Amino acid sequence: MRTRFAPSPTGPLHLGHAFSALTAFDMAQESGGTFLLRIEDIDLSRSRPEWEAAIFDDLSWLGLDWPRPVMRQSERLGVYRAALDRLGAMGLTYACTCTRRDIAEAASAPQEGVATGPDGPIYPGTCKTAGRDAAGAAIRLHMDRAVARTGPIRFHDTGRDIEIGADRLVQEVGDIVLARRDMGTSYHLSVVLDDAAQDITDVVRGRDLQDATAIHVLLQRLMGISSPVYHHHRLIRDAQGKRLAKRNDARALRTYREAGARPADIRAMVGLTRGA
Ligand code: GLU
Numbered sequence: 001m002r003t004r005f006a007p008s009p010t011g012p013l014h015l016g017h018a019f020s021a022l023t024a025f026d027m028a029q030e031s032g033g034t035f036l037l038r039i040e041d042i043d044l045s046r047s048r049p050e051w052e053a054a055i056f057d058d059l060s061w062l063g064l065d066w067p068r069p070v071m072r073q074s075e076r077l078g079v080y081r082a083a084l085d086r087l088g089a090m091g092l093t094y095a096c097t098c099t100r101r102d103i104a105e106a107a108s109a110p111q112e113g114v115a116t117g118p119d120g121p122i123y124p125g126t127c128k129t130a131g132r133d134a135a136g137a138a139i140r141l142h143m144d145r146a147v148a149r150t151g152p153i154r155f156h157d158t159g160r161d162i163e164i165g166a167d168r169l170v171q172e173v174g175d176i177v178l179a180r181r182d183m184g185t186s187y188h189l190s191v192v193l194d195d196a197a198q199d200i201t202d203v204v205r206g207r208d209l210q211d212a213t214a215i216h217v218l219l220q221r222l223m224g225i226s227s228p229v230y231h232h233h234r235l236i237r238d239a240q241g242k243r244l245a246k247r248n249d250a251r252a253l254r255t256y257r258e259a260g261a262r263p264a265d266i267r268a269m270v271g272l273t274r275g276a
Pocket residue numbers: 006007008040191204205209
């Protein structure tokens with residue numbers, strides 16, 4: 001078994017991150033497997049070396065260990081580019097110059113708002129047949145062509161067998177962005193290629209990413225990559241029941257550390273008793 005924790009170095013780690021990392025680490029340990037850390041820093045405008053250093057520090061303090069050096073997405077842009085080119089050569093991508101506002105305005109029933117899928121608003125298809133120049137544009141997936149190749153997609157998620165039909169992917173996910181204009185890739189494309197490159201067998205992450213899994217499995221099918229098993233865990237919420245956001249420094253691990261908490265206290269706070 002190979003698990004991973006894949007944070008973005010854009011803010012402090014909070015209790016929700018600790019829960020994810022500890023769950024993935026424990027799962028690997030219990031089966032004699034390997035736990036990996038991966039730094040998801042494709043968003044160069046928001047990623048900071050000091051947040052990356054803080055991630056290493058907090059995770060070591062929690063008692064986690066992982067092989068070094070770690071994989072960093074910012075060092076893999078060529079891999080993402082090559083995959084994008086392959087999908088392009090298969091006729092599965094197109095360039096899109098729409099802004100968020102263009103998308104909202106082009107939606108067929110603006111009074112009802114734009115329907116939203118796991119990757120944001122369902123793209124109304126404005127640039128689909130426009131033959132835009134790819135330079136400086138975002139690259140989208142032709143979802144209808146993609147599902148014509150894959151058919152319904154099936155995967156294991158949190159102990160269940162899931163099947164998602166082609167129609168649902170077209171209507172409820174749509175033509176997702178595979179490469180943002182400012183990044184040359186996207187979370188979805190990178191995470192699929194990285195999990196494959198690291199031979200991850202089990203993806204452990206929060207339920208907030210559950211809906212993205214259909215996209216990840218679809219991309220795996222298109223690129224001939226076998227799917228890991230997915231485990232989506234409960235989210236750690238604050239006293240008001242709100243999901244913890246990275247900006248919520250009040251629940252940052254280092255706030256607890258500075259207040260004298262020990263790693264066992266953090267485990268207890270997120271409901272993990274092993275090692276406590
Ligand atoms: N980098 C993502 C995040 O910080 C997690 C990616 C994943 O676990 O698939 O939320």
